[in-house]
Amino acid sequence: MTVPRRKRRRPNELPAPPPPPPQPDGAPAPKNPERLYAVTGLADGARAELDLVTLIVAREGAPPSATPEQAAVLRLCTAPLSVAELSAYLNLPFSAMTVLITELITAELVQARAPIVRQAVADRSILEAVMHGLQRL
Numbered sequence: 001m002t003v004p005r006r007k008r009r010r011p012n013e014l015p016a017p018p019p020p021p022p023q024p025d026g027a028p029a030p031k032n033p034e035r036l037y038a039v040t041g042l043a044d045g046a047r048a049e050l051d052l053v054t055l056i057v058a059r060e061g062a063p064p065s066a067t068p069e070q071a072a073v074l075r076l077c078t079a080p081l082s083v084a085e086l087s088a089y090l091n092l093p094f095s096a097m098t099v100l101i102t103e104l105i106t107a108e109l110v111q112a113r114a115p116i117v118r119q120a121v122a123d124r125s126i127l128e129a130v131m132h133g134l135q136r137l
Helices: 036-040 068-076 083-090 094-106 124-136
Strands: 055-058 110-113
Touching: 055 068, 068 083, 068 094, 083 094, 094 110
Parallel strands: none
Antiparallel strands: 055 110
């Protein structure tokens, strides 16, 4: 004799919400419905000279008055991150990120640094010293 199987009780399942209506030009619906000026605050138009590869480093933690986007930038920037990486992580366009980072720079919460440029070719004297050291072994 087999044991009867128990039926799972499922709460009343709600129907799935309808998909958003298609855009008139066939473009996909926007992911973030907030307007960018709501995210970036009231900007006076002045922006810091930032490039996609400019590194941003947090100087301190987020103050209680910080917006959620500013707090997210400060959390992410404990280690240096480029503006392009921040833009991708927060799903914001580069123009909105520059305004947001400019606000943080003026509040002295982050520091913008030029990217670290590596030399394409090592110094010849260093290579010769390494070569002579290896030959002595």
